Structure formats: structure tokens, C-alpha cells
Amino acid sequence: xxxxGSNKRERQIILKARxxxxxxxxxxxxxxxxxxxxSAVIRFALLDQAPLRASRTPPxxxxxxxxxxxxxxxxxxxxxxxxxxxxxxxxxETVIAAQRDLAELRTVVMSxxxxxx
Numbered sequence: 001x002x003x004x005g006s007n008k009r010e011r012q013i014i015l016k017a018r019x020x021x022x023x024x025x026x027x028x029x030x031x032x033x034x035x036x037x038x039s040a041v042i043r044f045a046l047l048d049q050a051p052l053r054a055s056r057t058p059p060x061x062x063x064x065x066x067x068x069x070x071x072x073x074x075x076x077x078x079x080x081x082x083x084x085x086x087x088x089x090x091x092x093e094t095v096i097a098a099q100r101d102l103a104e105l106r107t108v109v110m111s112x113x114x115x116x117x
Contacts, residue, residue, distance in 0.1 A: 069106065069110065079098065
């Protein structure tokens, strides 16, 4: 396939290194935490080259995150109303777990939006 991205790579030389399981795991964790490829992390560590950008972190769709946050609030409100009306046992372990999960999801979405929960 003429002109494909893989044929236009700037870095065409491949070097290999051997790691034990713990070392490989650490390198992969660092790459994941930085949102970079393993190659970028190794280049940065060895050559003191700053990575161009986080390549594997997908952008947050702020509108969808806000919609999710609204839906979580609506679900939590409906559960409270049902418990107050006696439609569900608000002391049920399942209801308590669901409310805890909703609160945790809300915290994660708020953090992703850059807001304090």
C-alpha cells in the first residue's frame, strides 16, 4: 500500500532489549500512567528526549461526560424517591451497594471533568 503511515515512519531502526517480568511490568505501568507508548518512555529515559504528546490517552468527550453525570444524578434521585415511598427496601444490601456505586461513578466523572466532587 503506497503512502501508508507505516511506510513513512521517521524511526525505522528497531533495537531490542531484554527485561525480566518485573522490569517489563514497571515499564508498561509507567507508559500507561503517562499515556505513552513503551518506546516513547524508553527513548525519554535513555536519550532524555521529551515525548511529543500522550499518544494513547483518548480525549474526554465533555458533553457525553456531562450527560453521564446528569443520568447518574437522575438514577440516584429515583432510587431515593422509591425508597422514601416504600417501593424498595432502602436498607437492602443491593440498594446500598448501588448507591455507593453511583456515588463513586459521580466522583470519577467529576474528576474527569476537572471538578471537585
